[in-house]
Amino acid sequence: MGPVTGAAPAVTPVETLHLNLLGPVEAQRGDAPVKLGGPKPRTVLAALLLARGRVISDTRLTALLWGDHPPATCPAQLHTYASRVRHLLGPGVAVERRRPGYLIRLPKEGVRVDLLEFQERAARGAEALAAGDPATAAGELRRALAVWRGVALGGVCDPLADAERDRLEEERLVTLERRIDADLELGRHAALIPELIALIATDPLREGLRGQLMTALYRSGRQADALAAYRAARATLAAELGLEPSAELRRLQQALLTGHPSLLSRTARGAREAPPAGPPRRGGTTARTLRPAAPARAETVPPPAELPPAPADFTGRDQEVIRLATALTSHRPRRPDQAVHVVTGMPGIGKTSVALRTAHRVKRSYPDGQIHLDLRGSGPRPLDPAEALGELLRLVGVAPHRIPAAPDDRARAWRTRTAAGRLLLVLDDAADERAVRPLLPVTDGCAVLITSRSGLYALEGASRTVLGPLTPTESRALFTRLAGTSLTDSEPAAASAVVDACGGLPLALRIAGAKVMARPHWPLSRYADRLGDPDRTLAELAVADLSVRDRLMEAYGRLAPPVRRALRFHSALGPHPVEPGTVARLLGTGPEEADELLADLAAAHWAEALRHPGGPAYRLHPLVRLFAQGMLAAEEGSVPRVLPQHASWATTRTDNTA
Known part of the structure; x- marks a missing residue:
């Protein structure tokens, strides 16, 4: 969860304002509790904090407060609850009315949100553990867990608890498993056994805890009890779910049977492999026992390290990166949806940047290699799966003359090569599910990050991270980094106009930053004026090999003709959410058919789907709308101006997505 900060005034009292979500929802100024009242004002406060500085719409807040049966007076009541929260938190915290809903802005100092503290400490602990520093990791993770005071979101209305509580509890459990991993590395296995037994009694289906108990028992000299723990896990999974233990838990059982060195901590393995001390031999050398040489693969074929640098x-994107990194480095064995992750969103939204940022953060957890492969899905010639498999096999050390010719044989060879490894695979720019299915490793020791303009919703067992536009604060921060503080500070109004015209699209902001840096003799206001002219906006968002229009055109060509036509006509209806019936009248179709076409646009991230009381509604990003208006004029001959054509993205955004 990224910081929910903005330009709110600083808190003037000395006492820190504590806003707590990880337990009963409460506020405390210094040592004095703030009396929030009943569940509804607590729900409003918690929902605004969880929105992380984004606008949360009236519709969404109403659903979180009253579910499917809101009272007729809900708008007035909602205003009352928001005003109460604003009054109780004091002048340092801004609870603002921002159409179509509300947002909260916190000052940079003087306010502590327990969820933010937990996530920041948990991320630092995960990084330390991946870097081989279990002592630092154990301390950070212990402090992160100490922030929790009970079941998260206590005292809120049921719809909010149902929507968010399981996600927060999963973050806590992943952090707990990491802390136990760190303690195991520090040799605290005997002390962990009672704790793990109690945790398993509470959550008997969590295989990560079962594996940690087996490891702790083995390291305590209790091999028979470790094997009994495996049998208990297998019996519970079979009785409760009808499933066998995961492949990783089965491999752990095999290691227990053979006493494999991998069961030892890194410190113990290092001590075991170090040459024993002995009396000096003639010539000043030390006597030592010779062992057979280790396999030579590390010398002859080093593990692939193919990740391009992250920007x-x-x-921004702190929350998305933390969630992805948490899933990718959680204690094995993982659930199936923790092994394959799809990062998706509209063209230019920064999918590859997020994937690479995450991959570099977790790469130490994948010692058998990290591979980045561009599938070229948005280009004119996507990489064929057979070609991709050949490249992957070459990267893991298969000689070119030993790579099978048949695609099925290549897929089998790839699965065999990755069956026992810890490999991170980044598949960039996938066109569709068929492009990636043959490339997925079958072992849950490996992980796959996929970027795609499509959500790849037919891909089995995948989780998804959908990237939306950057917030206005994040957008301003990125543009400032690109254009320079001196320029943006000297013309703040022009800088705000440029940022607003880019609509939170990272590609557009990157182009705008490059353009103003290339024209240092221009006042920023001149570029802002050119960019703010709808007839010139897309032409101005092009520099060198970067172009918003070209990126959109590539994706536009992949849409089905009826969907393209729906996009063109939607663009004539202004910046506001549009219901299918309105589009149907322009298209000459029925509302149901129009809804199908608009839903296809939303699935491909060309439109934002919103929940409205009367049914779904759809809205275009302002740059997409300008592009589609150009295609409407080119392919239909005119642009009917039904509604106003320009509006600030910052004032029309909502998190109320379907």
């Missing part, structure tokens, strides 16, 4: 000016 140095990466800005």
Whole structure:
């Protein structure tokens, strides 16, 4: 969860304002509790904090407060609850009315949100553990867990608890498993056994805890009890779910049977492999026992390290990166949806940047290699799966003359090569599910990050991270990093106009930053005026090989003709959410058919789907709308101006997505 900060005034009292979500929802100024009242004002406060500085719409807040049966007076009551929260938190915290809903802005100092503290400490602990520093990791993770005071979101209305509580509890459990991993590395296995037994009694289906108990028992000299723990896990999974243990838990059982060195901590393995001390031999050398040489693969074929560098000016997306990194480095065995992750969103939204930022953060957890492969899905010639498999096999050390010719044989060889490894695979720019299915490793020791303009919703067992536009604060921060503080500070109004015209699209902001840096003799206001002219906006968002229009055109060509036509006509209806019936009248179709076409646009991230009381509604990003208006004029001959054509993205955004 990124910081929900903005330009709110600083808190003037000395006492820190504590806003707590990880337990009963409460506020406390210094040592004095703030009396929030009943569940509804607590729900409003919690929902605004969880929105992380984004506008949360009236419709969404109403659903979180009253579910499917809101009272007729809900708008007035909602205003009352928001006003109460604003009054109780004091002047340092801004609870603002921002159409179509509300947002909260916190000052940079003087306010502590327990969820933010937990997530920041948990991320630092995960990084330390991946870097081989279990002592630092254990301390950070212990402090992160100490922030929790009970079941998260206590005292809120049921719809909010149902929507958010399980996600927060999963973050806590992943952090707990990491802390136990760190303690195991520090040799605290005996002390962990009672704790793990109690945790398993509470959550008997969590295989990560089962594996940690087996490891702790083995390291305590209790091999028979470790094997009994495996049998208990297998019996519970079979009785409750009808499933066998995961492949990783089965491999752990095999290691227990053979006493494999991998069961030891890294410190113990290092001590075991170090040459024993002995009396000096003639010539000053030390006597030592010779062992057979280790396999030579590390010398002859080093593990692939193919990740391109992440953008140095990466800005925002803290929450998305933390969630992805948490899933990718959680204690094995993982659930199936923790092994394959799809990062998706509209063209230019920064999918590859997020994937690379995450991959570099977790790469130490994948010692058998990290591979980045561009599938070229948005280009004129996507990489064929057979070609991709050949490249992957070459990267893991298969000689070219030993790579099978048949695609099925290549897929089998790839699965065999990755069956026992810890490999991170980044598949960039996938066109569709068929392009990636043959490339997925079958072992849950590996992980796959996929970027795609499509959500790949037919891909089995995948989780998804959908990227939306950057917030206005994040957008301003990125543009400032690209254009320079001196320029943006000297013309703040022009800088705000440029940022607003880019609509939170990282590609547009990157182009705008490059353009103003290339024209240092221009006042920023001149570029802002050109960019703010709808007839010139897309032409101005092009520099060198970067172009918003070209990126959109590539994706536009992949849409089905009826969907393209729906996009063109939607663009004539202004910046506001549009219901299918309105589009149907322009298209000459029925509302149901129009809804199908608009839903296809939303699935491909060309439109934002919103929940309205009367049914779904759809809205275009302002740059998409300008592009589609140009295609409407080119392919239909005119642009009917039904509604106003320009509006600030910052004032029309909502998190109320379907």
